[in-house]
Amino acid sequence: MSDEANVVPDMIADPSAFEDDAQFRLRAAQAAIRRECGWHVMPNAALAGTLNTRGGTVIRLPARHVTSIESLTDRQGNPLAYAYDPETGLVESLSGGFPVGVAAIHYSIHAGYNEAPDVQQVLISAAKRAGMSPIGLVKSQSTNGSSASYDAVSLMQEEKDKLKPYRLGGLP
Structure with a gap:
């Protein structure tokens, strides 16, 4: 058995061709929401x-x-x-x-839901925040005396709270 059989390919095969654009950030935020909820959420x-x-x-x-x-x-x-x-x-x-x-x-x-504006708002917010932060850089934000830290595409606690009704396993 060769060593090549045990090599796991990189998630981004060619970083020079990779574009961290709005479409990528929307897909990343969507993946974070689906991970948080435990299922695809929308659309039906x-x-x-x-x-x-x-x-x-x-x-x-x-x-x-x-x-x-x-x-x-x-x-x-x-x-x-x-x-x-x-x-x-x-x-x-x-x-x-x-x-x-x-x-x-x-x-x-x-x-799934065909319409869930609150989920879409979380998606847009997380994607916009990711666009303001270089990959891998942790940002800190302070609002009204509360502070939160997040990385490029993670969800803030407030956003996680908005997603509670959509989580798999919880009651509606």
């Missing part, structure tokens, strides 16, 4: 995947604001009987319990 989109479960009668899908569940099956493709509560985002088994194991449940859903 078709999602499909698998869930690992320990069984039980209640599961949570890996998204909030689920607008439709096209299918929920076991790993063999057998439909599961369920009730979905859009207020809590929880899915209850109507047949005694969900299957147990890795990739035990397969789902196909639509989820």
Whole structure:
């Protein structure tokens, strides 16, 4: 086995061709929001995947604001009987319990918000702040006696607080 097999490529393969422009900063801020929330948040989109479960009668899908569940099956493709509560985002088994194991449940859903101005405001704010800070430089800002430090594309506590209703796992 050669040493080349253990070399992990750089995230930016050619730094001389890299542009830290507005589009890049928007994508970086969007990634920070999605990381903070634990799912894509917006727009409403078709999602499909698998869930690992320990069984039980209640599961949570890996998204909030689920607008439709096209299918929920076991790993063999057998439909599961369920009730979905859009207020809590929880899915209850109507047949005694969900299957147990890795990739035990397969789902196909639509989820996400088409409009979320508060999320978009956080996105724009974080992207603009990133444009004012050279990469890697930590800035400090003081407003009304409070100070906050942040790096180029991290979210400030105030922004994280605005995203609380959109976090995966929390109640609406």
